[in-house]
Amino acid sequence: MSKKNRETDRTARAAAAMEEQQRAERRRRNTMIGSVVVGLVLIVLIGFLIQRNLDTTTDVNADAASSSSEFGVTIGPDDAPNKIVVYEDFLCPFCGEFEAASRDDFAQLAADGKLQVEYRPFDLLGGGDASSYSVRSAGAFSIVLDKSDSAIAKKFHDLLYDNQPDEAGPFPESSSLADLAVQAGAKESDVRAAIEADQGTPWVTKATKAATDAGVQGTPTVLLNGKVFTDYSTMQDLASNLVDKVS
Amino acid sequence: MKEWVGFVLRLVVGGVWIWASALKITDPAQSVAAVRAYQLLPSSLISPVGQLLPVIEMVVGVTLVLGLLTRGSAVVSSLLFVAFIIGISSVWARGITIDCGCFGGGGVDPDAASKYPWEIARDVALLGASIYLVWLRSTRLALDNVLFPRPAELSAAEPEGT
16 A cells, blocks of 8 residues: 555545544534423423413302392393303493393393393402592492392493493593483482492492402403303304303 | 624513513413403413413523524514514404503503504514524524534534524
């Protein structure tokens, strides 16, 4: 073997060794990256499971619907096979949408004895401010509920949604709420003075405490037979999926 | 110089993600409600997405700030911003007024329509920064440089960086 040949051989061997080393280096690097990716995916997975555990959306422990309930008005008989409780705020636009989408079907199912619905208004958006529309409207509702029968209270409830103000205002005066109560069938002498003086505020405070104590965090929160109903995307969905479940 | 710009952008974008996540991660119920308010996803996806988003945001934020798997993390960051831009544009177009829930909160917000353009502009800017980080390949003061050093002789020949 000539000297020259040996030299080429050596160079080739060195190049091969270098290449092998580079390959090993690349493999090592890819393994490192791969393990970090796996680690991060695991962290996301564990975080997701923790979040799922901490999600309190469905942790609502509310009293069942009942015609003798203190904080709501019901339609449909107490012995109906399906019961729905709706926690709502008269100012909440989604509640207004849900009302529009569900009212007629619920009324029909209730009249057929298939369903009992209890509407429980409380103050979510007013934040406890006695002059807020959320508090005044729910307070007016409580006065009608107290002084009139439940059919009139339900009618007043419906009228409040039919005349729902924009969340940004302007908001009707309490005297306009009294007008609606009278329109719903309440006796003017029974309700007007109390509504105009916002005498329902203490009831609203109690109703709101009952709702938050039960775990209600938003409106509308709808319970079907005691369980928070979450199978919906739009308010239209919420109404039609509920109707499908109970008819 | 570019690598220092990349370093600063990592801190900015990563910092925004960490901040956004920190305000939400303690209250998944609120996060789920915020996702639901977009009225965009099928009902079966609403809870998982609402629960998952704050976690992904935190991981993306931390990895960007540390410079760990910077490019991959910036890809995820870009995809998230694209999704948010689509989400906000979609509620805007449908006339739904909600708080975007980007930094906690969520639900109906009567002033939302006037905020949408700013929220979209902010997300477009952050999307641009994220894409720049993907394109840049490497930045200063990144954990990547320590953990996965690219051998000098390889970097020129290697078409695919990480």
